[in-house]
Amino acid sequence: NSEIAFNLEHLSTKGTINNEERLYKTKTDECIPVLFSCSTIKNKAKDVIGVVFVSHDIRARKEMYRQIEKIRKNQLIEINEAQEKERLRIAQELHDSLGVILTSISYYIDNNLSNNKSGDEFASHIQNIQQKIDAAIQESKSIAHDLIPIMLKDFGLLVALENFIEDCNKHGKTIFKFSAFNIKQRFDERIEKMFYRVVQEAVNNIQKHSNAKTATIQLVKHNDFVSLIISDDGEGFDLTEVKKETNNKAIGLISMQERITAFDGEFTIDTKPSEGTEILIEIPLK
DSSP states (O other): OHHHHHHHHHHHHHSEEEEEEEEEEOTTOOEEEEEEEEEEEEOTTOOEEEEEEEEEEOHHHHHHHHHHHHHHHHHHHHHHHHHHHHHHHHHHHIIIIIHHHHHHHHHHHHHHTTTOOSOHHHHHHHHHHHHHHHHHHHHHHHHHHHHSOHHHHHHOHHHHHHHHHHHHHHHOSSEEEEEEESOOSOOOHHHHHHHHHHHHHHHHHIIIIIOOSEEEEEEEEOSSEEEEEEEEOSOOOOHHHHHHOOSHHHHHHHHHHHHHHTTTOEEEEEEOTTSOEEEEEEEEOO
């Protein structure tokens, strides 16, 4: 048959074929993976007088690899979940302890010292302290929100992303646009966290590295998968070079890819220097 003809043609130049993975059909038309090897038998005159074919059934090995990969992905999900729990703990500590202390100091200054008329210099110092405390309170709230966005837990992915993008547009140079299509109900909590963290990381990269004027984020539900498209009109980059680096940008991309791989997702980046960047993510719905 054509397979054997190909093998014989291959043998004429190489002499042997060692452990090539192939799919072969059994008598019952079942396709099974095998490791295929063959070599020629030659006489004293170096003429080929025969060919030896050997195939090893590797279904058990493939299944073992599949199980190992499944365990690895589940471990990635569990690690991410553990990180989310630790973020929640830290966020609660910030809100319940540090936030309360800062707020009480602010109230004390406002009620006991702000109206002191003993001198302009004293009043100026008090005002300066008040401003710094207010900034610390706002920063602690911002850190707590980034660690565990309450919107995501209480209202779901769409509301959380809309709120996140709105906040980014208030404080950053890049204008972000978010849109969602065909999403009528919430996803699995773990998938929602994954999407939120991926968007968070992508937006952070855009704001820090791209010099983009505009960026779009689209979340689309299809029949059996969800796609996330993030694109910007920024400077773009050489993906091959970035993968060799160990800076925050490279680490961020690796982190995104690991999160997506854990859910059997596909992660692709289309980018070139001076041509912007587009990230496409597809997550199957199980």
